[in-house]
Amino acid sequence: xSWHVDDQVWQAYVGGRLDAAAEASVDTHVARCAExxxxxxxxxxxxxxxxxxxxxxxxxxxxxxxxPVRLLRRLGARDDxxxxxxxxxSLLVPWAVAVGFAVACACLVGLAGLGPVNQHxxxxxxxxxxxxxxxxxxxxxxxxxRELAAPTPYSKLRLALLRACAALAVAxxxxxxxxxxxxxxxxxxxxxxxxxxxxxxxxxxxxxxxxAKVAGAMVCALWTGLVVVVRTNGTVDPLTEPLAQAGFVAAxxxxxxxxxxxxxxxxxxxxxx
Amino acid sequence: MSVVATFEQVSKRYGGxxxxxxxxxxxxxxxxxxxxxxxAGKTTLxxxxxxxxxxxxGRIVIAGFDVTASHVNRVEARRRLGYCPQEVTxxxxxxxxxxxxxxxxxxxxxxxxxxxxxxxRVLDLVDLGDRGATRLSRLSGGQRRRVVIAQALIxxxxxxxxxxxxxxxxxxxxxxLRGLLSGLAGTVLISTHQTEDVSALCDxxxxxxxxxxxxxxxxxxxxxxxxxxxxxxxxxxxxxVQTWKTGTGLVRSVGGQPAPDSCVxxxxxxxxxxxxxxxxxxRQGVT
Numbered sequence: 001x002s003w004h005v006d007d008q009v010w011q012a013y014v015g016g017r018l019d020a021a022a023e024a025s026v027d028t029h030v031a032r033c034a035e036x037x038x039x040x041x042x043x044x045x046x047x048x049x050x051x052x053x054x055x056x057x058x059x060x061x062x063x064x065x066x067x068p069v070r071l072l073r074r075l076g077a078r079d080d081x082x083x084x085x086x087x088x089x090s091l092l093v094p095w096a097v098a099v100g101f102a103v104a105c106a107c108l109v110g111l112a113g114l115g116p117v118n119q120h121x122x123x124x125x126x127x128x129x130x131x132x133x134x135x136x137x138x139x140x141x142x143x144x145x146r147e148l149a150a151p152t153p154y155s156k157l158r159l160a161l162l163r164a165c166a167a168l169a170v171a172x173x174x175x176x177x178x179x180x181x182x183x184x185x186x187x188x189x190x191x192x193x194x195x196x197x198x199x200x201x202x203x204x205x206x207x208x209x210x211x212a213k214v215a216g217a218m219v220c221a222l223w224t225g226l227v228v229v230v231r232t233n234g235t236v237d238p239l240t241e242p243l244a245q246a247g248f249v250a251a252x253x254x255x256x257x258x259x260x261x262x263x264x265x266x267x268x269x270x271x272x273x
Numbered sequence: 274m275s276v277v278a279t280f281e282q283v284s285k286r287y288g289g290x291x292x293x294x295x296x297x298x299x300x301x302x303x304x305x306x307x308x309x310x311x312x313a314g315k316t317t318l319x320x321x322x323x324x325x326x327x328x329x330x331g332r333i334v335i336a337g338f339d340v341t342a343s344h345v346n347r348v349e350a351r352r353r354l355g356y357c358p359q360e361v362t363x364x365x366x367x368x369x370x371x372x373x374x375x376x377x378x379x380x381x382x383x384x385x386x387x388x389x390x391x392x393x394r395v396l397d398l399v400d401l402g403d404r405g406a407t408r409l410s411r412l413s414g415g416q417r418r419r420v421v422i423a424q425a426l427i428x429x430x431x432x433x434x435x436x437x438x439x440x441x442x443x444x445x446x447x448x449x450l451r452g453l454l455s456g457l458a459g460t461v462l463i464s465t466h467q468t469e470d471v472s473a474l475c476d477x478x479x480x481x482x483x484x485x486x487x488x489x490x491x492x493x494x495x496x497x498x499x500x501x502x503x504x505x506x507x508x509x510x511x512x513x514v515q516t517w518k519t520g521t522g523l524v525r526s527v528g529g530q531p532a533p534d535s536c537v538x539x540x541x542x543x544x545x546x547x548x549x550x551x552x553x554x555x556r557q558g559v560t
Contacts, residue, residue, distance in 0.1 A: 057393070057402075058389065058390075058393065062370065062389050079383075079385050080378045080382075080383045080385075083374055083375055083378040084375065084378050084379065086367070086371065086374075086375055145361070145362075145364065145375075147325065147358045147360075147361060148356075148358065148361060148376060148379070148424065149379055150324070150325040151323040151324045151325045151351055151354065151356045152351055152376070152379035152380050152381075153348045153349075153351040153352045153379075153380065153381050154378065154379040154380070154381060159379075
């Protein structure tokens, strides 16, 4: 080599002050000149390699968010809420409950050879309970990480509600699919929503007193009992009337208020929410 | 040294069964070992201290916050403690760093960059710095155990409660964990069946049996209770608590009347523990 990169050029190169042509010239020369490669190693800031490695490590060890998480993040969901939900393995049980219950319900309503009146009765007795069962299954009693979550300062109420929302995200479309896929159920396809709203909030309120299985059993018994009583007096049509539907929504709103009151009281009394 | 945690007449009952009898003790900075047989109440006591379980009676104070008084106090105490349970069903689909990120959120690390840096820090502490991106299902049992220990270290808690953390670790990993725990500045309560961990690591020992604390003192004080009561000889001591033939062909006897030609040997923590257990059983009328 007839020439070598001098100190002034090296400083400009390392500092990024060379223009593109001069930088390309240095690159080409260094690739062919062992002496300048040795100089280049001496000129490279000692900390650079460590910093680059730390950045690489930081990048590869940051948990890669799944597609739904990326979507929810774009929609404005809080990062820590999404991470709290990312213990997603623990939500497989409620999701399986929601889908399994919907499939079983659809089979019962559509394939059991029931007459139209009994078909409506079974549909109305079962469909509103799909979201309730999913929420009960999502409650922390079945969370395998409960033992780790319990002694942390994170609000257990927030965690329970986040898990309830995640459970509902699968339970609501699954339940809606029953009325849409079973023939001759179009008229009742959406009437389960209002009672389900009330029952779900009722279950959440009961969960502040009793454990998940007891609360779920109480809500299921109450609703199926009501449907059976109405059916014994004729058809279940009164439950689908606008007045009854409005009543379920009103009951849901009252129970939502009770839930807020109940959780606030629990906080004051040193409860576990 | 300031008191970090206090148990005041704390008990725990499950229906008609008493898991922990009314118990009182203080914890100060340092490593405290909790020894006891299976079913003695160790895990219940640790769950009470970690606030995972409310006591039936008594008062628990952590870092000045009475956790039995209010939810607010309990949350404040939880911000200052780390808990490693004996058994955790890990979500096998998550990566090690993803799981620790989840626990860090539960510990109120809201800023993502700071949280990720903390996750890398605790992974390095348990020598899993290069395993962050590995799924938990692909880690060995010992590595998964170290991930569970790592989650307890998030936030460098003032009080660390570890329930049999060395289970499933090989000797090298156990030595590494000892090094880690001995270098921590706060208070560590560690439950273990490994008496050598206690002698190597702990400033103080609690021995629990049948839900009650039978011994509370330093390792030296525990060893002193067995001084002159452990013998090595050609045959076993009469009425010994435990005897076994050593590799040299001589019989080591813990307690009892020494056989002729036996000599007294230095007791180990295990010897002292066995004697303490034996005396506890005698007091309770169990033979």
